Amino acid sequence: MHRTDLIAIGELAARTGVAVSAIRFYETRGLVEALRTGGGQRRFLRADIRRVSFILIAQQMGLSLEEIAGELARLPAGRTPNGADWTRISTGLRARIDAQLAALTRTRELLDQCIGCGCLSLKKCGLYNREDKAAQRGAGPRYLIGDRAGEIAEIG
Template sequence: MHRTDVIAIGELAARTGVAVSAIRFYEAKGLIASLRSSGGQRRFLRADIRRVSFILIAQQLGLSLEEIALELARLPAQRTPNAADWTRISTALRARIDARISALERTRELLDQCIGCGCLSLKKCGLYNVQDKAAQRGAGPRYLLGDRAGEIAEVR
């Protein structure tokens, strides 16, 4: 390994916009791994710039650290990930992203109706949830979670 293949923790932080403390946290969680110089200083592979960037993107998508670790484990450890490596991961994440987009679109469409009145799933809602029919499907804002008013049986 050449000296130019590794970078100091400060350079990794500068290149990714992540605090040094966050990089140490990611290392402690096993998301990235450092090498040690002869003086005991942390050194990271240049490929870790992409890994840290992926961590940031995955967190924006709502993935937990455990889920991020599973995805990163699918990448090669000894070389910079290539387009095919990233395609495998992005393909696996597409369904999750599509589901999140659908949920956000549904929320946008129903936001003024359901949350606007403030009742969510209370018996007092005479407009969207007469006699608290939505509660039959479970707790929380049922219509925002995807239930449709017509799908909920009448309360008898």
């Protein structure tokens, strides 16, 4: 490794647009690893520019820091993610995004209706949740989390 392969934390921050404090935080979480000089200063590999950029993109895509750490840990010898890695990760995200979209669609459809909370406080609940049938499926807003009024009526 050449000296030119290493950059200071300030340069890593400037190149990625991430605050120095955030890079230190990523280091404590094991997302990046600093090398130390004889004087104790942090130095990072130039490849960490791409690694930090990956962290930012993954966060924007909805991954938690724990999930990001898990994905980075799966890479051999702590290398920076490449296109094939991102394809694998994004494929896994698709199911999660599809589930979120389905939940948002259900919410939009039910926005002006009862959401099956079992409150029985609205006059309309007598139509959507007569005798609190939604509660037979469990706690919470049953219609919002995926139960349908017709399915619940079948139990009773």
